Amino acid sequence: MDKQPDLVKTEYGFWQYHPLPTQEELSVYYGQRYFQEAKGSYAVDYLPEEIEYFRLKARLILRQIKRLKPHGVGQLLDIGCGEGWLMEAFAQAGCKVRGIDYSRYAIDKWHPHLIDYLRQGDIYSLLKQDLQEGNTYDVVVLANVIEHVIDPVGLLDSIKPLLAPGGILLIVAPNDFSSLHDKLLKEGVIPEPFWLGFPDHLSYFNKDSMCQLLSKRGFTLLSVVADNPVDLNLLNQNSNYIVDRSKGKAIHLFRVRADNFLGSLSEDKLLDIYTAYGEMGVGRDLNYYCRIT
Numbered sequence: 001m002d003k004q005p006d007l008v009k010t011e012y013g014f015w016q017y018h019p020l021p022t023q024e025e026l027s028v029y030y031g032q033r034y035f036q037e038a039k040g041s042y043a044v045d046y047l048p049e050e051i052e053y054f055r056l057k058a059r060l061i062l063r064q065i066k067r068l069k070p071h072g073v074g075q076l077l078d079i080g081c082g083e084g085w086l087m088e089a090f091a092q093a094g095c096k097v098r099g100i101d102y103s104r105y106a107i108d109k110w111h112p113h114l115i116d117y118l119r120q121g122d123i124y125s126l127l128k129q130d131l132q133e134g135n136t137y138d139v140v141v142l143a144n145v146i147e148h149v150i151d152p153v154g155l156l157d158s159i160k161p162l163l164a165p166g167g168i169l170l171i172v173a174p175n176d177f178s179s180l181h182d183k184l185l186k187e188g189v190i191p192e193p194f195w196l197g198f199p200d201h202l203s204y205f206n207k208d209s210m211c212q213l214l215s216k217r218g219f220t221l222l223s224v225v226a227d228n229p230v231d232l233n234l235l236n237q238n239s240n241y242i243v244d245r246s247k248g249k250a251i252h253l254f255r256v257r258a259d260n261f262l263g264s265l266s267e268d269k270l271l272d273i274y275t276a277y278g279e280m281g282v283g284r285d286l287n288y289y290c291r292i293t
Helices: 023-032 048-068 085-092 105-110 112-117 123-132 152-162 179-186 207-216 230-235 245-265 267-280
Strands: 006-009 015-018 075-079 096-101 118-120 137-143 163-174 219-226 285-292
Touching: 048 085, 048 163, 048 219, 048 245, 048 267, 048 285, 075 085, 075 123, 085 096, 085 112, 085 137, 096 105, 096 112, 096 123, 105 112, 112 118, 123 152, 137 152, 152 163, 152 207, 163 207, 179 230, 207 219, 207 285, 219 267, 230 245, 245 267
Parallel strands: 075 096, 075 137, 096 118, 137 163
Antiparallel strands: 006 015, 163 285, 219 285
């Protein structure tokens, strides 16, 4: 899977590689290599301030869910639960949690007390098993998952019957080919689309294409919330971590420390700030909260 195929724009407006790897190749990649080799944004170890940052992001998601479901959050299904930060936040809030993932390695390392709530294996097979068992969930989360799968459209369709009446689907996805990215490329601030990465990311979404996809697959968008707009640092030549990759770690830690500080002042206000960014389509990741239409 080392050779990068062509990038093609789909009928929904998002970009996707073709040809795609097989499901068997992906299963091996995520089951045996991804977390163990610290692929993507994952690391073998984190600084204490990074751990607090992950916990803060999970708490902000929980806060937004509570805003949208003021009468109770209910049961969570975290698809591609990774290291388990979100499961932990919801469990601490008294919610029933279940996670599914290709690998148990990451959650076993960071939240081993949640291992009994994990189902390990192929996502599609596990969702089919949930459906056959008649399980439904008040909140279903796809956090940094949809860009990794072979069939994003099919995945959305398979989630629908698992949502309880009034249930919320949250999709967290990188904000790629965004208006900021267009500006950076056109003005020569960055030499290339740095966000491309095969086979880790197979599909690429921005706010417009994700909204189009959700609408065409029968979901109503409730809100869009950003995370830290770290890519704005690229507008400053002194913090351009794409031209000078050695700046990357320092910029990441600036993001971590800024969010932790602002969160310490008011998590509600920080959520309001990132909701405004999300409405503008600005943020490295965007969080899409939606219901079945």
